[in-house]
Amino acid sequence: MIDQTALLESRALRSSVLERTDVLDRVKTLALLPDGLHVTTAMVAAYFGVSVEAVRQLVRRHHQELETNGMTVLRGADLRTFESDNMSLSLGSYPQARRSLTVYSRRAVLNIAMLLRDSEVARRVRTYLLDMEHLARTGPLAEPAEPAGHTEAAGPEILSLAALDARIDQRIHHVLGRTVVPMFNALIETSGEHRRELTALHGDVRRAEHRLRQHSARLRRLEGRR
Incomplete structure (x- = not known):
């Protein structure tokens, strides 16, 4: 590395x-x-x-x-x-x-x-x-390693939720990092006259990311209840 x-x-x-x-x-x-x-x-x-x-x-x-x-x-x-x-x-x-x-x-x-x-x-x-x-x-979707000390305590459903949570989080990083963020950087640098439109679109992306983070947090809370 x-x-x-x-x-x-x-x-x-x-x-x-x-x-x-x-x-x-x-x-x-x-x-x-x-x-x-x-x-x-x-x-x-x-x-x-x-x-x-x-x-x-x-x-x-x-x-x-x-x-x-x-x-x-x-x-x-x-x-x-x-x-x-x-x-x-x-x-x-x-x-x-x-x-x-x-x-x-x-x-x-x-x-x-x-x-x-x-x-x-x-x-x-x-x-x-x-x-x-x-x-x-x-490999962005590789299975995450199990946390130390939780192998026996974690049931199959919790491990499944944890794996799903990790995959969603990694996919968000991958999609935003490889597509949305570069697109906005290029547009912002070359299209100053469209500042207000770009600002509104940027806000939409930020709100979408916030909702995805909320989804990830709900998964973690569900994992905690189980």
């Missing part, structure tokens, strides 16, 4: 797993701006539990890579439009108008997770990414 050092050092390897942005929320909920698509530098720092300056230093070192994957520096009319669409960025709390604002897509945040060495959250994201990649290579 690939170790984290390779992920930190290889841009090609990072690029190969950048569509798995769903991993971010599985490790820790990523708070987004009202547009549902972006975060600021301060929000990135809060997610990873590091200083804003640490994020800025990383951005300076890897600016081109991050820009390719959804980091944008807004200025002028673009900045004013963005702030108008995201009321939480109102200039009322600032003594002077900003000249620029750096924002990041979920893809760019995942990119940062694969570059940020001194963050426990980033390490957990990398671990989750590599585990999912290992599952994809060895």
